[in-house]
Amino acid sequence: MKKILVTGGAGYIGSHTVVELVKTGYTPIIIDNLCNTSKQNINGIEKIIGKKVKWYNVNCTDKIAMEKVFLKEGRFEGVIHFAAYKSVEESVQNPKKYYDNNVGSLEVLLQCMQGHKTQNIIFSSSCTIYGMPDILPVNENSPSKTAESPYGETKQLCEKMLLDNTCNSVALRYFNPIGSHKSALIGDCSSDKPSNLVPIITETAIGKREKIIIFGNDYNTPDGTCIRDYIHVVDLAKSHVLSMSFILKNPGKHTFNVGTGIGISVLDAINTFEKANKIKVNYSIGQRRSGDIEKIYANCNLVKSELAWEAQKSLEEAMRSAWNWEKRKEINEKS
């Protein structure tokens, strides 16, 4: 029974990963102070896996409380570290909050790991570290550009901290995670006002917003709108489980892109949502959003050859699950 510590295990990607860990035979232990998620995700995990999950309501930057968890639990086989703030916009307004929390929590975690003979860590990184790429698709050796935001800078700093530490690490550079578990029992419960495209599409479809504003249609892309690589969160979750199994056999430092390798425009994404859910959403064309990247999508050859991981789920399936989650949230909010 391999015990895995999952920080941020009640969050969007964390909760999906906890479910996949259990399915694969690992025993996840969650640390989450619910500062930007809901207890609802813990309940959802338990419903899906059909048993209780161990959860500590602890802030990862609190060294004393973190030490207590490590002392109580004994040795972990590995750690998956999700706990971090994730709003690009907020990070520009309040950079200190992001450095203190995102960098501070990794620092505390690495100290605890070292003191308790836990060697292996999987880290949530982001394709944001590539900035505006010169060559597409981006691979893991593509240059890391000056970050567009303090949020992006914390991801770069954390990757560097892992390289400078004695631990074994896998940094997973996520492209754009979307969708939810098919049960719609877990999902993105963050209190941030959504700024990502797919939650904005679903909020428009349910009537919380009047329309989607497409941020520019004058980019150098086939339909003029920006291109991204949208990855189903369940596929993404599975890449963490495979990374854990991989690092137990292959100590050292590793970095993998996790995307589909397919570039999708904003208009493609909206059309796919409409088709998959047989529902129309209002949109109009607005100004470009400052800091937006014209196009980015992943080269996933490395993750495929090393982890035998490949995205399985289609964009349609992701859009259906995103819509189911929005409808479920509405029911929960009303009850």
Ligand code: UD1
């Ligand atoms: C953003 C962050 C990235 C972060 C990721 C987390 C920026 C510049 N980048 O990525 O660092 O890792 O979220 O999920 O904020 N769009 C619209 N209208 C909207 C919302 C979005 O047209 O109302 C477009 C955007 O211009 C973009 C695409 O949809 O082309 C995706 O946007 P979004 O979901 O915010 O993700 P990213 O910008 O790729």
